[in-house]
Amino acid sequence: MAEILTAKKLAIKVSICLAVLVAVMALCAMVGTQKISLKKVFAGPGQEPGQNIDYEILVGVRLPRVILAALVGAALACSGVVLQAILRNPLADPYILGISSGAGLGVITAVISGITWKFWGGSPIAVFAFVGALATVWLVWCIGHLTGKSQVTSLLLAGVVINAFFSAVIMFLISIAKSEQLRSTVLWLMGNIIEKDPAVLGVSTVCILAGIIALFSISHRLNILTFGQEEAKGLGVDTAKTTAIAFGLAAFTTAIAVSLSGLIGFVGLIVPHGVRLVFGPDHRQLLPVSAIIGGAFLVVADTLARIIVAPAQLPVGVITAIAGGPFFLVLLAKYSRKVSWLK
Amino acid sequence: MSGIIEVKDLNFGYTPQSTILKALSFEVIQGRFVGIAGPNGAGKTTLLNLLCGLLRSKAGSIKIDSVPIESYSARKLAKKVAVVRQEFVPVFDFCVAEVVSMARTPYLSTFGFESDTDKKIIDEALEMTDTARFASRPLANLSGGERQRVFIARALAQNTDILLLDEPTTFLDLKHQVGIYDLLKRMQLEKGKTIVVVTHDINLSTQYCDEILLLGADSSYQYGSAKDVFSPHKIEKVFGVRGFAGKIGTEKFFLPLGKFAKDAHIITTNINSTTKK
Known part of the structure; x- marks a missing residue:
């Protein structure tokens, strides 16, 4: 009688969304300045490098990039969902609690200090971003718990203050940086999906997927947390523990995403809202579907970033902001009558 | 026997200097309908929050079914005591059925989905509170009285022996005030629930409550039958x-x-x- 989400209904919806994601990834991998013949790709790699260019471009360059975009999109959308739930704030996004400025500070410190060592054969910028992001979130969490009764408000305030303070430090460092250092920092700040080493991609995939599955396991408790701490306790939720787990996992997945691809805005804000408008607010559904749609959204955005000004490339953050805004407005206009906080 | 609340020598204040509740002792027998009344600031909601484990007392004891309240985990307590707070609109647009189904959370496993038994209980709660007809509507689109019934339905679906309510009729018109009290009385009589309701309504609580706990602003209290406690003099x-x-x-x-x-x-x-x- 009552319309409640069942495991079966969820499985069907998630399967359909996954099919869409795979289709989008396949299509986007085929698109680009270099036309690719599937026939050649299926012939397999040549005896020597350079013999089958089509195969090498698709498998060696485009597929890893498409997978990376899907991963980053999924991570950002998921932590957007979680932070909106635990902060009970529709305006929350993955960066609201200082992750962006912390990672940014890590990156600019790495660039300016001119470090030369390598990490997994690449630049250690990602490591600095990851450490900066997690350290900042930890700082915000501690400050948020120092102050007072309403955890949510003090967390938000601590996040806003730390973000503002670190942004000021970043601006200071940018103003004293040399011009060649500036370019790499600014590019990072705009968000960029760049092909990664397969090992890095593998480890990140495992971490992000594990984070999403762990978040899914507490998703029914997130539903109740959106009603506030008192209500959640009354329904048997250990609110302190659940909030800490949700917050930690969201910070962890976001930190990985940020260290992989820099600051990509809008995905973590609009994808959860879009999915909520269409599918409803139940987090058991909202979380996995947002992860999948977030992945697909960023794959498409990154493909556009690759081809719009080809052979040059745009930072994907520019595309997500330009395309995401209007797309979200269309959704709002269509569904706003269903949603109370818009009235 | 279940649904018994024993409060003994309870003291509580929000700061070390202040005392709101002092040496408070009373016992709620299984299946009774008890009203908590008193002026603003006397500690009615504070007491309710103590009874549902949200606050911890400084001294004295609260026992639910002979077990100290501190010994219950949040989850176990949620199977004993359900709370209905003053109605509010949630941040996100959950529909009525979704809100009521949240009551089953303490009974769900990890990756929890409601079983057929859970669904049956949810449907029964919707039926009894007359909220089934708008089960698929968002909570925000309902009137205050309808929303209050939804939260009562949720408490009912939580399947507890004890039901605590904080001023359930505050913003409602006369018809809905009486409607809520009728519903609570049915839950007491048909389901055998122990009901404790914080109230400002002397007349309705005299009609419906078996006992009244009247808290004074000076930490004094009276506990007894409604007709005794609500004398004009008191x-x-x-x-x-x-x-x-x-x-x-x-x-x-x-x-x-x-x-x-x-x-x-x-x-x-x-x-x-x-x-x-």
Whole structure:
């Protein structure tokens, strides 16, 4: 009688969304300045490098990039969902609690200090971003718990203050940086999906997927947390523990995403809202579907970033902001009558 | 036996210096309907929060079914005690059925989905509270009275022996006030639930409650049958208000009168005259 989400209904919806994601990834991998013949790709790699260019471009360059975009999109959308739930704030996004400025500070410190060592054969910028992001979130969490009764408000305030303070430090460092250092920092700040080493991609995939599955396991408790701490306790939720787990996992997945691809805005804000408008607010559904749609959204955005000004490339953050805004407005206009906080 | 609340020598204050509840002792018997009344700031909601484990007392004990409340995990307590707070609109747009289904959370496993038994309980709760007809509507689109019924449905679906309610009729019109009390009485009589309701409504609680706990602003308290506790004299003393007290049939009532009421001069001289008849 009552319309409640069942495991079966969820499985069907998630399967359909996954099919869409795979289709989008396949299509986007085929698109680009270099036309690719599937026939050649299926012939397999040549005896020597350079013999089958089509195969090498698709498998060696485009597929890893498409997978990376899907991963980053999924991570950002998921932590957007979680932070909106635990902060009970529709305006929350993955960066609201200082992750962006912390990672940014890590990156600019790495660039300016001119470090030369390598990490997994690449630049250690990602490591600095990851450490900066997690350290900042930890700082915000501690400050948020120092102050007072309403955890949510003090967390938000601590996040806003730390973000503002670190942004000021970043601006200071940018103003004293040399011009060649500036370019790499600014590019990072705009968000960029760049092909990664397969090992890095593998480890990140495992971490992000594990984070999403762990978040899914507490998703029914997130539903109740959106009603506030008192209500959640009354329904048997250990609110302190659940909030800490949700917050930690969201910070962890976001930190990985940020260290992989820099600051990509809008995905973590609009994808959860879009999915909520269409599918409803139940987090058991909202979380996995947002992860999948977030992945697909960023794959498409990154493909556009690759081809719009080809052979040059745009930072994907520019595309997500330009395309995401209007797309979200269309959704709002269509569904706003269903949603109370818009009235 | 289940659904018993024992409070003994309870003390509570929000700061070390302040005391709101002092040496409070009372016992709620299984399946009774108890009202908690008193002026603003007397500690009614504080006591409710202590009874549902949201606050911890400094001294004294609260036992639910003979077990100290501190010994319950949040989850176990949620299977014993359900709370209905003053109605509010949630941030996100959950529909009525979704809100009521949240009551089953303490019974779900990890990756929890409601079983057929859970769904049956949810449907029953929706039926009993007459909320089934708008089960798929968002909570935000309902009136205050309808929303309050949804939260009562949720508490019912939580399948607890004890139900605590914080001023469930505050923003409702007369019809809905009576409707809520009728619903609570049915839950007491048909389901055998112990019901504790914080209330400002002396007349409705006199009609419906078996016992009243009247908290004074000075940490004093009275506990007993509604008809004893709500004597005009005690009402005047605790609330600082005078009025007409009377009886129609077997129902007692109290009508507060302000200084500027037309009949104010009558009650200032003899408050008890009407009740003695």
